[in-house]
Amino acid sequence: MADEVLSTTIPRGDRAGWRDIAGPLVERVLGRVRAVLSVARPVTWVLIAGAVVLWIAGQALGWWELTVAALVIAVTLALCALFLIGRTAYDISLDLTRTRVVVGERAVGALTLSNPGTRAILPSRVVLPVGSGRGTFSVRRLAAGDSAEELFAIPTQRRGVLQVGPVSVVRGDPLGLFERVHRRDEPVDLFVHPRTVLFAGQSLGFLRDLEGLPATDLSPDDVSFHALREYHPGDDLRHVHWKSTARTGTVMVRQYEETRRSHFVIGLSRSPADYRDDAEFELAISAAGSLGLRALRDSQRVEVRVQGRSLPAATGKQFLDSLSALEPSRPREGGIVPLAGVVAATLALASVVVLVCGSAVDAAQLRVACSRLPYGARALAVVAQTDAAPSLRRIGEADVLTIGSLDQLAGALRKVLA
Template sequence: MTERSAPQAAAERRRDRVDAVARAGLGVARSVIAVIRPLGAVLIAASAVLWWLALAFGWIELLIATVVVTVVLALSVAFLFGRTTYDVGLDLTRTHVVVGERAIGALTLTNGTSRTILPSEVVLPVGPGRGVFQVPRLAPGAVHEELFAIPTSARGVLSVGPVSVRRGDPLGLFERTHDRRQAVELYVHPRTTSLDGLSLGHLRDLEGLPVPHLARDDVSFHALREYQPGDDLRHVHWKSTARIGAVMVRQYEQTRRSHFVVGLSTHPDEYRDAEEFELAISTAGSVGLRALRDARILDARTQHGQLRSLTARRFLDELSLLGPSRPRQGGIAALAGAVAAHAPQAAVVVLVTGSKTDAAELRLACSRLPFGVRVLAVVADTRVDAPALKGIGDADVVTLGTLEQLPRAVRKVLA
């Protein structure tokens, strides 16, 4: 058994060495192929054919042409050699911008070596595009800076980088690149608009926030005052009554429930086009930001689950990542069911959907929400010229054509 296993072990070791050599050779081949540009590949193939023809037929003219092509290839390969060890700094002044704004940045390259670095190109990918910067010859310790501006025309998250240093010949036959810096994410937030305070359906609640309105009965103690006819004797403060000699009762601040829910449908069948979907996202963002500024507990949801909305920036970052998707749960009615299941104590629910959602679907969605919740449904429809308001059961339904119509529509609801 031992004599038979030893040859097998030796054969396995030989196979492992052969595999290692093959992998190393494959890696070298890939590295060589990676530096050859299409025009370089054509000239290499042409050079091989010309050498064969010149040697086979002995044509002097053909041999001269072959030597010229070979010399051009050799000189072009020489441009690949040289140091490109820059210290690269990539700085974006803002990593969060709104659609339409420009993101300003700076690219700094420093020669931290003791030798001169020959001219080269630096490539900065930005999303699907890229910027190319020409870097001059840098002496030891020299610094070169490039300023750039990234225009933003669509909501989303752009990957800026990684920065690549590229060396190549003037003819574009060969090219060598090295990544020098990791990518930076640029969040392009949706457009939003400013809204007045969303005093929709303020309800007294044990977990609410106190407001500057005094009440005879609530859970937030404010002060003591003298008894008045009609006051509940359960709120008499007997110790103060005995000390002062007059009947004193507790006075309370009213509290209002602060749980605010924004439900944004991402089902593509509910929107006519991408513009309508962007309007819905901007609407949800505007309403959510107003709720956060009012110190509400914001719960933002889509059919795929909850969006992180602890801060305004995190909320807008989450909206930047959204895209239309076909959830298994369904459309706006399924989203309303999820809101009812995960936020049963909500005070206000704002549902946002597209123009292809009919009244029956909206009625079904509103019926799935908890009883007593104030409901506002916003329908994004880019075809309308003015906001329209109607009621479906106890819910208010607003139809918008542009984001600028949202403040006026909200004022109509609060009127």
């Protein structure tokens, strides 16, 4: 019967349009209701329930004490709710002097609030989320056109990417029963880069390659022609330039520029099973970052592989940003041995491959991992072992370097290149 009445009052063809109109309206009403209810803290709902119970019990039992207690709670709630009244229409500007810092440095910023309206804004609290924590600022009363600036510093004890903001303006009562929050501005990402060290010279050299880049070193035998020079005893007669010899009357030979292949690959394990603790993992990331930055400064092509993906490394800033966001992998993604297999399968033309892992990887695993690397590539394994003395050993065709701190990396590499 209800369907018949509905069909006679609203044509079937108009029902879909009616839903399109009523749906957004209902959503707006529900949104307003949720906004009103959200201003009450959990303890407030407990007090409201307590006041209702006391009122009902006082009326039912005739105990005026319970009724008075319910009235006192209700009056207190009403007075606290009055603190929510007032405008919070600030113009907010969040400015970080640097959005990229090294772990251990402090990120300094400023929070500017201004009143663009024609009426004063009562004192408020401003909350600035920083990662999992937050900072709170008390803002004085701002007259029309007035502004206030709050300076802050963010300490960085750990590598990571911290989201700073969005800024929230909070109006509430002294008892903390009600709180009205208005979010302003957009969050800003703060990149906390791992600590790295600089060292001079090309980190691990190049391999000569027919399709490589010309270098400044001259060679008697290559494919990039440079100039002609006089013949010296011992020069290969195949490189004699006979036309110039006939014209000058002096035996002239070709001189070449060496061409070098500069495809530098870093395989950084992020498997928790390859490290004894978090300190080793952070040391490995810092070592990989230092090696990658050195290779980029040497104008080498740098590729970085970790379990499950590659890291952007076209520039130093991009490389350090990707290291900042690096987290340990899942156990099913494997350790250093499967990672070496991925490097061999995807980067077969690498000239230098550096595997970076922790001290939980034994010599047998390192041997298998290095044996999987691309044929002809120079292999180096860097083992992070906190508080260990630097050491160099040979496993198969690879040099294995153990470092106990980041400051040992430059000196240990000199032993490898010696």
